[in-house]
Amino acid sequence: MNFQQLQYIIAINEHRHFVRAAEVCHVTQPTLSAMVHKLEEELGVLIFDRTKQPVSPTPEGVKIIAQAHKILAEVRLLQHLPQQMAAEPEGELHIGIISTLAPYLLHLILPQFLKLYPKVKLVVKEYATAQILEALQKGTLDCGILATPLQTVDSTVGGFYTEVLFYERLLVYLGKENPATDKEYILQTDLDPARIWLLEEGHCLRSQVMQLCALREQAKNNAQLIYEAGSIESLLNLVDTNAGITLVPELAVRTFDETRSQQVRQFAEPEPLREISIVASNSIWKQALRTLLCQVIAKAIEPMLTKKAKTSTVVPVTAYK
Numbered sequence: 001m002n003f004q005q006l007q008y009i010i011a012i013n014e015h016r017h018f019v020r021a022a023e024v025c026h027v028t029q030p031t032l033s034a035m036v037h038k039l040e041e042e043l044g045v046l047i048f049d050r051t052k053q054p055v056s057p058t059p060e061g062v063k064i065i066a067q068a069h070k071i072l073a074e075v076r077l078l079q080h081l082p083q084q085m086a087a088e089p090e091g092e093l094h095i096g097i098i099s100t101l102a103p104y105l106l107h108l109i110l111p112q113f114l115k116l117y118p119k120v121k122l123v124v125k126e127y128a129t130a131q132i133l134e135a136l137q138k139g140t141l142d143c144g145i146l147a148t149p150l151q152t153v154d155s156t157v158g159g160f161y162t163e164v165l166f167y168e169r170l171l172v173y174l175g176k177e178n179p180a181t182d183k184e185y186i187l188q189t190d191l192d193p194a195r196i197w198l199l200e201e202g203h204c205l206r207s208q209v210m211q212l213c214a215l216r217e218q219a220k221n222n223a224q225l226i227y228e229a230g231s232i233e234s235l236l237n238l239v240d241t242n243a244g245i246t247l248v249p250e251l252a253v254r255t256f257d258e259t260r261s262q263q264v265r266q267f268a269e270p271e272p273l274r275e276i277s278i279v280a281s282n283s284i285w286k287q288a289l290r291t292l293l294c295q296v297i298a299k300a301i302e303p304m305l306t307k308k309a310k311t312s313t314v315v316p317v318t319a320y321k
Helices: 003-015 018-025 029-043 059-084 102-116 129-138 204-213 217-221 232-242 287-301
Strands: 091-097 120-126 143-148 150-152 160-174 245-249 264-267 272-281 317-319
Touching (some): 003 059, 091 102, 091 129, 129 143, 129 272, 160 287, 272 287
Protein backbone atom coordinates (compact mmCIF):
# COMPACT_ATOMS: atom_id res chain seq x y z
CA MET A 1 0.00 0.00 0.00
CA ASN A 2 1.25 3.51 -0.81
CA PHE A 3 0.04 7.08 -0.87
CA GLN A 4 -0.43 7.05 -4.65
CA GLN A 5 -2.97 4.27 -4.37
CA LEU A 6 -4.91 6.29 -1.82
CA GLN A 7 -4.85 9.31 -4.14
CA TYR A 8 -6.13 7.13 -6.97
CA ILE A 9 -9.17 5.80 -5.09
CA ILE A 10 -10.05 9.32 -3.93
CA ALA A 11 -9.88 10.58 -7.53
CA ILE A 12 -12.04 7.70 -8.80
CA ASN A 13 -14.60 8.36 -6.07
CA GLU A 14 -14.72 12.06 -6.95
CA HIS A 15 -14.98 11.64 -10.72
CA ARG A 16 -16.77 8.25 -10.77
CA HIS A 17 -14.80 7.33 -13.88
CA PHE A 18 -11.46 5.55 -14.20
CA VAL A 19 -10.30 7.42 -17.32
CA ARG A 20 -11.07 10.88 -15.92
CA ALA A 21 -9.44 9.95 -12.60
CA ALA A 22 -6.31 8.80 -14.45
CA GLU A 23 -6.16 12.11 -16.32
CA VAL A 24 -6.39 14.08 -13.08
CA CYS A 25 -3.66 11.92 -11.51
CA HIS A 26 -1.47 12.23 -14.64
CA VAL A 27 -1.15 8.48 -15.19
CA THR A 28 -2.52 6.10 -17.80
CA GLN A 29 -5.82 4.40 -17.14
CA PRO A 30 -4.28 0.88 -17.15
CA THR A 31 -1.70 1.98 -14.58
CA LEU A 32 -4.35 3.46 -12.31
CA SER A 33 -6.61 0.41 -12.64
CA ALA A 34 -3.74 -1.97 -11.89
CA MET A 35 -2.71 -0.02 -8.77
CA VAL A 36 -6.28 0.08 -7.46
CA HIS A 37 -6.74 -3.63 -8.16
CA LYS A 38 -3.50 -4.34 -6.27
CA LEU A 39 -4.79 -2.33 -3.29
CA GLU A 40 -8.07 -4.24 -3.34
CA GLU A 41 -6.19 -7.53 -3.32
CA GLU A 42 -4.02 -6.39 -0.42
CA LEU A 43 -7.05 -5.31 1.64
CA GLY A 44 -9.15 -8.29 0.59
CA VAL A 45 -12.21 -6.21 -0.41
CA LEU A 46 -13.60 -4.57 -3.52
CA ILE A 47 -13.41 -0.79 -3.19
CA PHE A 48 -15.45 -0.03 -6.35
CA ASP A 49 -18.39 -1.69 -8.06
CA ARG A 50 -17.28 -1.63 -11.69
CA THR A 51 -20.58 -3.07 -12.96
CA LYS A 52 -22.33 0.24 -12.34
CA GLN A 53 -22.13 3.33 -14.52
CA PRO A 54 -20.93 5.67 -13.25
CA VAL A 55 -18.54 3.67 -11.09
CA SER A 56 -19.51 3.77 -7.42
CA PRO A 57 -17.80 2.66 -4.21
CA THR A 58 -18.95 -0.44 -2.39
CA PRO A 59 -20.08 -0.08 1.27
CA GLU A 60 -16.62 -1.22 2.33
CA GLY A 61 -15.09 1.17 -0.21
CA VAL A 62 -16.89 4.15 1.30
CA LYS A 63 -15.16 3.52 4.64
CA ILE A 64 -11.77 2.93 3.02
CA ILE A 65 -12.01 6.14 0.99
CA ALA A 66 -12.96 8.14 4.10
CA GLN A 67 -9.90 6.76 5.89
CA ALA A 68 -7.74 7.58 2.85
CA HIS A 69 -8.81 11.23 3.15
CA LYS A 70 -7.72 11.27 6.80
CA ILE A 71 -4.37 9.62 6.06
CA LEU A 72 -3.48 12.05 3.27
CA ALA A 73 -4.55 15.00 5.42
CA GLU A 74 -2.08 13.88 8.08
CA VAL A 75 0.62 13.52 5.42
CA ARG A 76 0.01 17.12 4.35
CA LEU A 77 0.27 18.15 8.00
CA LEU A 78 3.66 16.47 8.29
CA GLN A 79 4.87 18.15 5.10
CA HIS A 80 3.89 21.60 6.37
CA LEU A 81 5.01 21.30 10.00
CA PRO A 82 8.29 23.14 9.30
CA GLN A 83 6.28 26.11 7.99
CA GLN A 84 4.06 26.14 11.09
CA MET A 85 7.10 26.06 13.37
CA ALA A 86 8.77 28.93 11.55
CA ALA A 87 9.29 32.17 13.48
CA GLU A 88 7.26 34.07 10.88
CA PRO A 89 3.95 32.42 9.88
CA GLU A 90 3.92 31.09 6.35
CA GLY A 91 2.01 28.63 4.23
CA GLU A 92 -1.33 28.46 2.44
CA LEU A 93 -4.80 28.57 3.95
CA HIS A 94 -7.87 27.53 1.94
CA ILE A 95 -11.00 29.17 3.31
CA GLY A 96 -14.66 28.65 2.41
CA ILE A 97 -17.16 31.36 3.34
CA ILE A 98 -20.92 31.66 2.88
CA SER A 99 -22.07 34.22 0.33
CA THR A 100 -24.35 36.07 2.78
CA LEU A 101 -21.27 36.95 4.82
CA ALA A 102 -18.42 37.31 2.32
CA PRO A 103 -19.33 40.79 0.92
CA TYR A 104 -19.62 42.26 4.41
CA LEU A 105 -16.69 40.61 6.19
CA LEU A 106 -13.84 39.94 3.77
CA HIS A 107 -12.99 43.57 3.05
CA LEU A 108 -12.67 44.14 6.80
CA ILE A 109 -10.17 41.35 7.44
CA LEU A 110 -8.23 40.37 4.30
CA PRO A 111 -6.11 43.53 3.86
CA GLN A 112 -5.11 43.48 7.53
CA PHE A 113 -4.30 39.75 7.53
CA LEU A 114 -2.17 39.96 4.40
CA LYS A 115 -0.33 42.97 5.80
CA LEU A 116 0.42 41.24 9.10
CA TYR A 117 1.43 37.90 7.56
CA PRO A 118 2.99 38.54 4.13
CA LYS A 119 4.27 34.94 3.81
CA VAL A 120 0.81 33.43 4.15
CA LYS A 121 -1.22 32.83 1.00
CA LEU A 122 -5.02 32.89 1.36
CA VAL A 123 -7.29 31.07 -1.10
CA VAL A 124 -10.89 32.14 -0.44
CA LYS A 125 -13.99 30.70 -2.11
CA GLU A 126 -17.69 31.42 -1.62
CA TYR A 127 -19.74 28.30 -1.03
CA ALA A 128 -23.09 27.24 0.39
CA THR A 129 -22.96 25.70 3.86
CA ALA A 130 -23.32 22.11 2.64
CA GLN A 131 -20.53 22.63 0.10
CA ILE A 132 -18.19 23.89 2.82
CA LEU A 133 -18.89 20.85 4.99
CA GLU A 134 -18.29 18.49 2.08
CA ALA A 135 -15.03 20.22 1.14
CA LEU A 136 -13.84 20.04 4.75
CA GLN A 137 -14.51 16.32 4.78
CA LYS A 138 -12.54 15.86 1.56
CA GLY A 139 -9.68 18.04 2.78
CA THR A 140 -9.95 20.56 -0.06
CA LEU A 141 -10.68 23.34 2.45
CA ASP A 142 -8.72 24.06 5.62
CA CYS A 143 -11.57 25.89 7.32
CA GLY A 144 -14.98 27.41 6.71
CA ILE A 145 -16.61 30.60 7.99
CA LEU A 146 -20.35 30.04 8.26
CA ALA A 147 -23.47 30.36 10.37
CA THR A 148 -23.92 27.91 13.23
CA PRO A 149 -25.15 25.91 15.12
CA LEU A 150 -25.67 23.37 12.37
CA GLN A 151 -28.61 21.01 12.22
CA THR A 152 -27.50 18.76 9.38
CA VAL A 153 -29.80 16.36 7.60
CA ASP A 154 -26.87 14.15 6.65
CA SER A 155 -25.79 11.95 9.54
CA THR A 156 -22.31 11.51 8.00
CA VAL A 157 -21.51 15.20 8.57
CA GLY A 158 -19.93 15.71 11.95
CA GLY A 159 -16.76 15.62 13.96
CA PHE A 160 -15.81 19.21 13.17
CA TYR A 161 -13.97 21.66 15.38
CA THR A 162 -16.10 24.78 15.79
CA GLU A 163 -15.16 28.11 17.36
CA VAL A 164 -17.67 30.95 17.58
CA LEU A 165 -16.30 34.16 16.09
CA PHE A 166 -19.14 36.61 16.72
CA TYR A 167 -22.88 37.13 16.87
CA GLU A 168 -24.82 39.52 14.66
CA ARG A 169 -28.46 40.51 14.93
CA LEU A 170 -30.99 39.58 12.29
CA LEU A 171 -32.83 42.75 11.36
CA VAL A 172 -36.00 43.43 9.37
CA TYR A 173 -35.92 45.29 6.07
CA LEU A 174 -39.30 46.70 5.00
CA GLY A 175 -40.65 48.07 1.75
CA LYS A 176 -41.80 51.68 2.10
CA GLU A 177 -45.45 50.71 1.66
CA ASN A 178 -45.31 47.80 4.08
CA PRO A 179 -47.89 48.12 6.90
CA ALA A 180 -45.22 47.45 9.53
CA THR A 181 -43.18 50.55 8.67
CA ASP A 182 -45.00 52.54 11.37
CA LYS A 183 -43.64 50.25 14.07
CA GLU A 184 -40.42 50.91 15.98
CA TYR A 185 -39.97 47.24 16.87
CA ILE A 186 -41.14 44.22 14.91
CA LEU A 187 -42.80 41.15 16.37
CA GLN A 188 -42.52 37.77 14.69
CA THR A 189 -46.29 37.92 14.18
CA ASP A 190 -45.76 41.02 12.01
CA LEU A 191 -43.92 38.90 9.41
CA ASP A 192 -46.58 38.15 6.84
CA PRO A 193 -45.49 34.96 5.00
CA ALA A 194 -47.15 36.24 1.83
CA ARG A 195 -44.85 39.28 1.79
CA ILE A 196 -41.53 37.68 2.76
CA TRP A 197 -38.82 37.33 0.13
CA LEU A 198 -36.30 34.52 0.54
CA LEU A 199 -32.91 33.55 -0.75
CA GLU A 200 -32.75 30.45 -2.93
CA GLU A 201 -32.41 26.94 -1.49
CA GLY A 202 -29.00 26.19 0.01
CA HIS A 203 -28.41 29.54 1.73
CA CYS A 204 -28.15 29.38 5.51
CA LEU A 205 -30.01 32.68 5.86
CA ARG A 206 -33.00 31.16 4.07
CA SER A 207 -33.01 28.29 6.57
CA GLN A 208 -32.91 30.72 9.49
CA VAL A 209 -35.76 32.86 8.12
CA MET A 210 -37.88 29.76 7.51
CA GLN A 211 -37.38 28.63 11.12
CA LEU A 212 -37.79 32.06 12.66
CA CYS A 213 -40.98 32.88 10.77
CA ALA A 214 -42.40 29.33 10.82
CA LEU A 215 -43.12 29.67 7.11
CA ARG A 216 -45.27 27.09 5.40
CA GLU A 217 -45.25 25.98 1.78
CA GLN A 218 -48.92 26.88 1.35
CA ALA A 219 -48.05 30.54 1.89
CA LYS A 220 -45.75 30.38 -1.14
CA ASN A 221 -48.28 28.44 -3.17
CA ASN A 222 -50.86 31.19 -2.75
CA ALA A 223 -48.47 33.91 -3.91
CA GLN A 224 -48.87 35.46 -7.36
CA LEU A 225 -45.08 35.72 -7.82
CA ILE A 226 -42.49 33.29 -6.47
CA TYR A 227 -38.88 34.40 -6.85
CA GLU A 228 -36.01 33.03 -4.78
CA ALA A 229 -33.07 35.41 -4.90
CA GLY A 230 -29.40 34.49 -5.12
CA SER A 231 -28.11 37.48 -3.15
CA ILE A 232 -29.13 39.87 -0.39
CA GLU A 233 -28.98 42.77 -2.86
CA SER A 234 -31.60 41.08 -5.05
CA LEU A 235 -33.84 40.66 -2.01
CA LEU A 236 -33.55 44.33 -1.11
CA ASN A 237 -34.50 45.44 -4.63
CA LEU A 238 -37.56 43.20 -4.59
CA VAL A 239 -38.64 44.48 -1.19
CA ASP A 240 -38.20 48.08 -2.36
CA THR A 241 -40.55 47.61 -5.31
CA ASN A 242 -43.14 45.23 -3.84
CA ALA A 243 -43.87 46.52 -0.32
CA GLY A 244 -42.34 43.30 0.86
CA ILE A 245 -40.21 42.28 3.80
CA THR A 246 -37.01 40.32 4.36
CA LEU A 247 -34.43 39.68 7.04
CA VAL A 248 -30.84 40.89 6.77
CA PRO A 249 -27.80 40.31 8.99
CA GLU A 250 -26.35 43.21 10.94
CA LEU A 251 -23.07 43.43 9.00
CA ALA A 252 -25.00 43.85 5.75
CA VAL A 253 -26.98 46.74 7.22
CA ARG A 254 -23.73 48.59 7.95
CA THR A 255 -23.24 48.95 4.19
CA PHE A 256 -26.66 50.59 3.63
CA ASP A 257 -27.05 54.18 2.52
CA GLU A 258 -29.24 56.59 4.49
CA THR A 259 -32.41 55.76 2.54
CA ARG A 260 -32.16 52.04 3.08
CA SER A 261 -31.10 52.45 6.71
CA GLN A 262 -34.45 54.15 7.38
CA GLN A 263 -36.25 51.01 6.23
CA VAL A 264 -34.53 48.79 8.82
CA ARG A 265 -36.28 47.78 12.04
CA GLN A 266 -35.17 45.78 15.05
CA PHE A 267 -37.08 42.84 16.43
CA ALA A 268 -38.67 43.22 19.83
CA GLU A 269 -36.84 41.22 22.47
CA PRO A 270 -35.76 38.49 22.41
CA GLU A 271 -33.86 39.53 19.30
CA PRO A 272 -32.83 36.75 16.92
CA LEU A 273 -29.08 36.41 16.36
CA ARG A 274 -26.93 34.79 13.72
CA GLU A 275 -23.96 32.93 15.16
CA ILE A 276 -20.86 33.01 12.94
CA SER A 277 -18.15 30.42 13.54
CA ILE A 278 -14.99 29.04 12.02
CA VAL A 279 -15.34 25.33 11.32
CA ALA A 280 -12.53 22.88 10.58
CA SER A 281 -11.66 19.22 10.98
CA ASN A 282 -10.44 18.09 14.39
CA SER A 283 -6.93 17.65 12.99
CA ILE A 284 -4.27 20.15 14.06
CA TRP A 285 -3.64 20.67 10.34
CA LYS A 286 -3.26 24.43 9.74
CA GLN A 287 -4.32 25.14 13.32
CA ALA A 288 -1.75 27.91 13.76
CA LEU A 289 -2.94 29.78 10.65
CA ARG A 290 -6.59 29.36 11.65
CA THR A 291 -5.81 30.87 15.03
CA LEU A 292 -4.25 33.91 13.40
CA LEU A 293 -7.30 34.31 11.16
CA CYS A 294 -9.62 34.17 14.19
CA GLN A 295 -7.59 36.86 15.94
CA VAL A 296 -7.78 39.22 12.96
CA ILE A 297 -11.56 38.67 12.63
CA ALA A 298 -12.15 39.30 16.33
CA LYS A 299 -10.20 42.57 16.27
CA ALA A 300 -12.00 43.83 13.16
CA ILE A 301 -15.50 42.87 14.26
CA GLU A 302 -15.53 43.68 17.96
CA PRO A 303 -16.22 47.43 17.67
CA MET A 304 -18.82 46.97 14.92
CA LEU A 305 -21.49 44.67 16.29
CA THR A 306 -24.00 44.78 19.09
CA LYS A 307 -23.04 42.67 22.07
CA LYS A 308 -25.02 39.46 22.57
CA ALA A 309 -27.92 40.30 24.90
CA LYS A 310 -29.34 38.01 27.56
CA THR A 311 -32.73 38.19 25.88
CA SER A 312 -31.47 37.19 22.43
CA THR A 313 -32.03 33.90 20.64
CA VAL A 314 -29.54 32.19 18.30
CA VAL A 315 -31.33 30.82 15.23
CA PRO A 316 -29.87 27.45 14.08
CA VAL A 317 -29.11 26.49 10.49
CA THR A 318 -30.32 23.44 8.62
CA ALA A 319 -27.59 22.40 6.18
CA TYR A 320 -28.66 20.22 3.29
CA LYS A 321 -26.03 18.17 1.50
